[in-house]
Amino acid sequence: MNVAIDRVTVAKFDVPGPRYTSYPTAPVWSEDVNEKVYRDKLQAFGKTEKTLSLYIHIPFCRSLCSYCGCNVVVRKADERFGDEYLKCLSKEMELVRRFIGGRKKVAQFHVGGGTPTFLSEAQIERLYVKAQENFDIDPEGEIAIEIDPRTTTESKIKKLRALGFNRVSIGVQDFNEDVQRQVGRHQPYSLVKELHERCRELQFESVNFDLIYGLPRQTVKSFRETVEKVILLRPDRIALYSFAYVPWLKRHQRKIEASLLPSSDLKLDIFLNARAQFLEGGYMAIAMDHFALEDDELARAFKRGTLYRNFMGYTVKPADEYIGLGLTSIGFLEGTYVQNQKALPAYERRLKSGHLPVERGKILSPDDKKRQWTIRSLMCQFQVDKKVFAGLFGVDFDQYFKEEKTHIRKCVQDGLIRCEGDKIYATDLGKIFIRNVCMGFDYYLKGKGSQQKFSRTI
Ligand SMILES: C[S@@+](CC[C@H](N)C(=O)[O-])C[C@H]1O[C@@H](n2cnc3c(N)ncnc32)[C@H](O)[C@@H]1O
Ligand code: SF4
Known part of the structure; x- marks a missing residue:
């Protein structure tokens, strides 16, 4: 199952492309999706028995890490910022619940950021209680939060567990002090080790x-030491992200001296070394950049082909629909993507005047739905069942994807997929480079050069 990949293979398949947390991808969304559209979707959803995945975005961070590519608002530690934001979030939850017409069952609850642990214990509790008032959060479901070791005290982590959170994602990035100095993130190994021990207890x-x-000053040796320390601690899962260096989009990344960044060859060596270390250390590679202990449910689902993927990453607990709350959050409801305002003043203004803070989105066309289903099936199950496609959409898969035939043939020749009867299966190599397979089914990539706005895999 764990495939060996080398330089030549990576060079061949490492092209810029979307990560397919959504299809159609965000660059083609528009303001056609407004508050009125969202309200209608919420009302339609309210009439169904479908389950929900709920994401809440806390945008604040006490300081900015110079590499950061997330949607962040920097604020000094002062409860007033959180209080003000929580008032808006409460309002948003009430509005959403009102349009749905009741408390919906939540199978997956995720608080992300920015830094959710920017909030005080009392604020996190208030947020969770408010969420429970408005939604029926399944205590057996995934209740997850992103935590920054620098803002997570022992008492705060205990509070999170007592409230019912059962999963945490810890921002580690790199243990090397020189790298940490370069990116403005001081975070000693001992801090992460102690936090991890508390999480286990x-x-x-x-x-x-x-x-x-791919961070400044990283070397193969320095990152090897970081990975050794990680493997010693044995977290269940690891997300190994390629540094997305986009100074034209994230101005603060200009603080990073480009000459200190590893060259693309070195970056690739760092990745391949780290990957080999994780595989030797008992982890299974889940697609390109995720690893899980062999007995972790994510690894088991990956082997069984019952993995799901959404905006929050890979999961084993799928929900029918998604609602995003808070600044920049994304939802997918009744065949429509909806994204909230990206600027804090606009987000707060909309809610204070009693409006849902919708900024843009995408209503899926019949063609989008067929391609979305195919891409999702490839991303999560690593296969496509043409009979299921025909049953769902009333049209023959091969007929519908006539123009994609050459792409499918090329993927077979490249060893990414194999076709057997009514099924297309991703090979072990294809599971790693699955987005290359998906890209051939992406209608919006058919325009020349349109993939340039995306980052590369490595
Ligand atoms: C929204 S952050 C939440 C974590 C938390 N704020 C912290 O830093 O501890 C989620 C993750 O995105 C990743 N990330 C942030 N900026 C990135 C970039 N430019 N390229 C790749 N990964 C990035 C980091 O690994 C980070 O832990
Ligand atoms: S990496 Fe985390 S703590 Fe650092 S700026 Fe980004 S969101 Fe904030």
């Missing part, structure tokens, strides 16, 4: 570490 069901390769 408190019996969180799953602990994830985020790491980034």
Whole structure:
């Protein structure tokens, strides 16, 4: 199952492309999706028995890490910022619940950021209680939060567990002090080690570490040491992100001296080394950049082909629909993507005047739905069942994707997929480079050069 990949293979398949947390991808969304559209979708959803995945975005961070590519608002530690924001979030939850017409069952609850642990214990409790008032959060479901070791005290982590959170994702990035100095993130190994031990004592069901390769001053040796330390701690899952260096989009990344960044060859070596270390260390590679302990439910689902993927990453607990709350949050409801305002003043203004803070989105066309289903099936199940497609959409798969035939043939020749009867299966190599397979089914990539706005895999 764990495939060996080398330089030549990576060079061949490492092209810029979407990560397919959504299809159609965000660059083609528009303001056609407004508050009125969203209200109608919420009302339609309210009439169904479908389950929900709920995401809440807390945008604040105490300081900015110079590499950061997330949607962040920097604020000094002062409860007033959180209080003000929580008032808006409460209003948003009430509005959403009102349009749905009741408390919906939530199978997956995720608080992300920015830094959710920017909030005080009392504020996190208030947020969770408010969410429970408005939604029926399944205590057996995934209840997850992203935590920054620098703002997570022992008492705060205990509070999170007591409230019912059962999964944490810890921002680790890199243990090397020189790298940490370069990116403005001082975070000693001992801090992460102690936090991880507390998480284990408190019996969180799953602990994830985020790491980034390609940061300034990283070397193969320095990152090898970081990975060794990670493997010693044995988190259940690891997200090993490729540093997305986009100074034209994220102005603060200009603080990073480009000459200190590893060259693309070195970056690739750092990745391949880290990957080999995780595989030797008992982890299974889940697609390109995720690793899970062999007995973790994510690894088991990956082997069974019952993995799902959404905006929050890979999951084993799928929900029918998604609602995003808070600044920049994304939802997918009744065949429509909806994204909230990206600027804090606009977000707060809309809610204070009693409006849902919708900024843009995408209503899926019949063609979008067929391609979305195909891409999702490839991303999550690593296969496509043409009979299921025909049953769902009333049209023959091969007929519908006539123009994609050459792409399918090329993927077979490249060893990414194999076709057997009514099924297309991703090979082990294809599971790693699955987005290359998906890209051939993406209608919006058919325009020349349109993939340039996306980052590369590595
Ligand atoms: C929204 S952050 C939440 C974590 C939390 N704020 C912290 O830093 O501890 C989620 C993750 O995104 C990753 N990330 C942020 N900026 C990135 C970039 N430019 N390229 C790749 N990964 C990035 C980091 O690994 C980070 O832990
Ligand atoms: S990496 Fe995390 S703590 Fe650092 S700026 Fe980004 S969101 Fe904030």
